[in-house]
Amino acid sequence: MIKTLKALGCVTFTGFLLVASLSAPHAFSQSGDLLKRKSVEDTILENLRKARPDINFGQPRPSVIKGLYQVQVPGGPVLFVTPEGDKFIAGEIFGIDSTGFSKIEDPYVVEERKKALASLDGKSSINFKPKGKTKAVVYVFTDIDCGYCRKLHSQMHAYEEGGQTKPGYNDLGIEIRYLAYPRAGIPSPSADKLISTWCAKDKQDAMTKLKSDQSVPSATCENPVAAQFQLGGQLGVSGTPALFLPDGKLVPGYMPPEDLAKNLGI
Template identity: 55%
Template sequence: MVLRVIKYGLALGLSAALTTGAYAEEATSAASPEAASPEETIKQALTALTDGAQLGAIRPAAIDGLYNVQIIGGPAVIISADGKHLIMGEMFDVTDTGLAPVQDPYLLNSRREFISSLGEHDSIKFAPEGETKHVAYVFTDVDCGYCRRLHSQMHSYNEMGANKPGYNDLGIEIRYLAYPRAGANSPSAAKLESAWCADDQKAALDKLKNLESVEPATCENPIEQQYLKGGEMGVTGTPAILLPDGRLFVGYQPPEQLLQAIEKK
């Protein structure tokens, strides 16, 4: 099976059995096991497999002999030191009470440092009218359907005839970060820039989420930086919800479900 990942395209066709394809064999045979370090061997193998996509740090995994690598804008993978075996998917610890997802200390720390580095104007905030009990950072794209769904549930909403509390009603402050899925130079990024540069950021973002146009605007903004940093931290799509403790949930979560996830330690 020919394995290929289109750079920044999120069309990732990696497989756990890299040695079964001629392309994988070609990708790894060029490396010299005697001369190259595991990091160099892994980088060469993944660079060939991904058509040169940007890679995050190559770090030892929880299982001896394996390594964690984040493909920027794509999945996190676990790969052997010789670059010949690759695993995609979540790793779990086997505990007395069942399976528990393994939290990568490197990524958790990286995400916490990123959050602590954010300035007052780096996010667009939608805060509760009353007490803020929790804060959730949401990587968003205005051309994303589930992002619009999340935004429509900022306050109480109706679902199948039942009124349900929104994020703000539950005391969750949503702080939007930019992640234009088509890239930092895309039309989606330009729309986000117009929101960040608007006199009333919240009103501009409201309009964009409701498929309305806003006055184009440019200014110094964090969109490209947040897009690249999001990819480094494991954001592969939108919405992606980042919590101050470093946990990341890629995908839409309804308000009550998000509250449960936040309060589950």
Template identity: 50%
Template structure:
């Protein structure tokens, strides 16, 4: 089942395994000659069979990158014996800079370009749309509800602030039920995507109201959950920009605007 292993369990399990020095079995000669087989065998053992994304060369020569669906991305040696968890940084004249994986950037751009009209639920400005942000969301996520509550102007500690739409940012929601594609959260999201008025249904769910349960063949919930995991989504909200940059976590409207403008 997709939802069997959480990102936290995966991360803790991998960390504990590495900390205690328990590695995958020594690969045989044929495995050493076939990095994908050795890596797959090691990670399946470490994660109790969690679904894996594509095994591909890392930005570090000789190492490979694998996204564990619903869990962390790891860098692993060709023989499957050594795993690195955490961000990779470039050494620049001005210090360390996080590496943007070119494969993932391109994959995310292609995904955004492939989205059909009904695959995202849109909340657009009344006036001109200056920017677009795709947000992987879960209706049972507190910070997702907070983000949604700031679609328009809002008051924070006595100060009126502009919302996403007020700043010209169109929010296009994508589905990412954190508990998995077969969870109650996924069923709620599917009801929103299958509703006649998608924004109204999602708005109700974000405000802890109920909507009529619905299913439909066109529901993108499972597909988006799996694709999100492949592209590095590990929690919600996760903000995906059309240029391929991904930011996991809530950003208030003015911060998101600055993020969009920064390159």
């Protein structure tokens, strides 16, 4: 049976716009001599920037599909581009085998994610730690108003579902480290709520209150919201919640606590 390929999450409106707008036809004229003088990466980046000068495209590099190059659109999809830079496919890569379909992630990209997250100051994220031993740390790019972000947060500790009490993320030894990703961009009411959260005296309490539709005092201070929003786009975040596992893999959407623990091997 083919499993669904759609993750449960709140997608950025800009992500939809990027796919739609990038799909419009554009004409490119490249002479043979010009292609010889330029590297493939330079040609691809030049053509993309000519077509959409308003987008800060990532650096092209060979993809896991032979003959195509991949380019990350910050806050949008990964583009798989021809060496000539005249065509692209937007989406994800899946492997096909006897067990079904499985998402394939570029090892280089996964390693870059690990490095980027490892370099973060632990004080810049809002952390929810287990009372006992931490078995795994998961970074979560979050938005205050996202429905699945709220559901994830409501299951930080033991919760009721289907007449049963189930263990939450912290109960299972999973530490959640929140990073800010306002889906509406900056400036926006979503960003303001996140800034107030990061500037609150009790950040954990402010996060919990806002995600349960309670109010907290508006606040401003020197904060990492804009930097984290930019980082999310660079790492391939296009919606929330976006979970980054210790091995660098991205889970684009909500995952129940017990499923996440199983995925982490704990």
